[in-house]
Amino acid sequence: MMGKVIEEEKRQLSDYIKHYRPKQILRDRIMESIIFLGGLSAVIFTIGIFLFVIKEAWPFLSSRFSLMEFLTNIEWYPVSNVSVRYGAKALFVGTAAVTIGSMVLAIPVGIGTAIFISEFCGPKFKEVAKILIELLASIPSVVWGFIAVMVMNPFIINVLHEPVGLNVFNASIILALMSIPMIVSIGEDALRSVPDTYREAAESLGATRLEVVIRVIIPAAKNGLIAAILLGVGRAVGETMAVLMATGHSVAIPDSIFSPVRTLTATVAAEMGEAPKGSEHYQTLFTIGLSLLLITFSINFISDILLRKSWKRK
Amino acid sequence: MNFAIQAFELNLWYGTFHAITDLTIDIKKHQITSLIGPSGCGKSSFLKCLNRINERGGNVTVKGKLEVFGQDIYSSDISLESLRKEVGMVFQKPNPLPISIYENVIFGYKTHMPKSTYRKGDLDEKVESALRTVRLWDQLKDRLNDNALTLQLEMQQKLCLARLLPLKPKLILLDEPCSTLDTKGTLAVEELLLELKSSYSIVIVTHSMAQARRVSEDCIFMYLGTLVESGSTKQMFTLPKNKQTMNYIEGIMG
Incomplete structure (x- = not known):
């Protein structure tokens, strides 16, 4: 008799558990799978883009392509009637030149601004500065290109008395202005994530604000700051429209900062329209695209590792 | 002059909140004085006036x-x-800087002494003597270059005490230094304080009646931002003059 009652109670309990809030649980499952698909799609797209670029470049990569020629020859004659040459050295050097040039300017200004906003300025100025910097980040790159052509170009010719206004110098300044917002905003995040107890501890030992920043905050935020810089570098390497307009688009190894150059990105953008689909020229452009992808991918990868490291410590 | 601290009609506001009202108190040199009272009674606020660290947040009027x-x-x-x-x-919470143990101990010293006045050997000596005083030297002498955050909490708190010593401060303030430590750690820190009091004047904020009793000569009881009673710890814990003090000590209030 007792056993039966207990059995009955058990059955009721398991029914209750099985049918507990069925609607909510179903909704939860559905949402979960939608979100999972969303996450999965990001992975699929990334791999897909890689595969697509490799596939388009493959016929060239597997036949005529020579890494030696691609990296060390400066002769870029993809459509020559006599002898086609695919030396991308000048393009790599051009990209490197404007990237380095822009970083020389953007790193001190960007990190300096991040430190000022995070550690020194008052809350009101901080609000305004952050809004303005975000606004700077939202300017389309073709507008920066206009500034390069219409403002920087005459400035370099008339004031600095250089014969060509569209050159490494011009592009570096435009690219610096474009990467600074990114460096500031990620650098500021890194500095802000340094616990305030460190500042308090150092100040209680009698350190001034500047000493606290130099001896405690910057070392503590080091990885995040490097990541901010690397993302800025990635931005500069990958930027296309503005550098296409600002560099002068001449395939040559620059001998001064006022020499015109051409970058990898600008080459793809400028020549893609004329290259018949499937032609060798088309395939070389995809090879350049693949190189760019590898460069930016490794930069992002490194900065990701550094950011992860800087979070783990907290 | 026998007093380390003399406050006269001290008032403190955070914005419009009146945290300390008309506090008048003398605190003697070369002894441990404890500040007790329920949370929010102004004892930490008073402590943080003494090195003016409470001004970091802004919005403070004294x-x-x-x-x-x-x-x-x-x-x-x-x-x-x-x-x-x-x-x-x-x-209250151990807050070593995220740099090496060695650099933590010498941070304050390097901050205040011009670089030309010391050699590396001097620094090594200072670090060793400070760590010996807080009894960390034997455990840490081989890992001075490790990040201080890798230490366990008790060692971190002792390190926080050790880094004050190379500066030879006259006054050491402790804001509930043992609240994150276990019994063993608490006793170890208390033992250190008792050793240090001959060379330093110490003020400690504590929530533990037992701790106040164990370490301090004098005791100050604050409630709602005002001083209720002060005097020798022994007398206060056996024969408090004030009813509120008695209630707090006996655990009826607070």
């Missing part, structure tokens, strides 16, 4: 007079940096 070793610390010619060299502080 009126009245506060002298540390005869020096009015709110006079305009006082620099915060030099005040904090004389008045060291250990915080």
Whole structure:
């Protein structure tokens, strides 16, 4: 008799558990799978883009392509009637030149601004500065290109008395202005994530604000700051429209900062329209695209590792 | 002069909140004085006036007079940096800097001494002597270059005490230094304090009646931002003059 009652109670309990809030649980499952698909799609797209670029470049990569020629020859004659040459050295050097040039300017200004906003300025100025910097980040790159052509170009010719206004110098300044917002905003995040107890501890030992920043905050935020810089570098390497307009688009190894150059990105953008689909020229452009992808991918990868490291410590 | 601290009608506001009202108190040199009272009674606020670290947050107003070793610390010619060299502080949560153990101990010293006045050997000596005083030297001498954050909490808190010593502060403030430590750690830190009091004047904020009783000569009981009773710890814990003090000590209030 007792056993039966207990059995009955058990059955009721398991029914209750099985049918507990069925609607909510179903909704939860559905949402979960939608979100999972969303996450999965990001992975699929990334791999897909890689595969697509490799596939388009493959016929060239597997036949005529020579890494030696691609990296060390400066002769870029993809459509020559006599002898086609695919030396991308000048393009790599051009990209490197404007990237380095822009970083020389953007790193001190960007990190300096991040430190000022995070550690020194008052809350009101901080609000305004952050809004303005975000606004700077939202300017389309073709507008920066206009500034390069219409403002920087005459400035370099008339004031600095250089014969060509569209050159490494011009592009570096435009690219610096474009990467600074990114460096500031990620650098500021890194500095802000340094616990305030460190500042308090150092100040209680009698350190001034500047000493606290130099001896405690910057070392503590080091990885995040490097990541901010690397993302800025990635931005500069990958930027296309503005550098296409600002560099002068001449395939040559620059001998001064006022020499015109051409970058990898600008080459793809400028020549893609004329290259018949499937032609060798088309395939070389995809090879350049693949190189760019590898460069930016490794930069992002490194900065990701550094950011992860800087979070783990907290 | 026998007093380390003399406060006269000290008032403190955070914005419009009146945290300390008309506090007048003398605290003696070369002994441990404990500040007790329920949370939010102003004892930590008072402690943080003594090295003016509470001004970091802004929005702080202080009126009245506060002298540390005869020096009015709110006079305009006082620099915060030099005040904090004389008045060291250990915080509630151990807060070593995210740098090596060695650099933590010598951080304050390097901050205040011009580089030309010391050699590397001097620094090594200072670090060793500070770590010996807090009894960490034997455990840590082989890992001085490790990040201080890798230490366990008790060691971190001792390190926070050790880093004050190379500066030879006159006054050491402790804001509930043992609240994150276990019994063993608490007793170890208390033992250190008892050793240090011959060379330093110490003020400790504590929530533990037992701790106040164990370590302090004098005791100050605050409630709602005002001083209720002060005097020798022994007398206060056996024969409190004030009813509120008695209630707090016996655990009826607070």
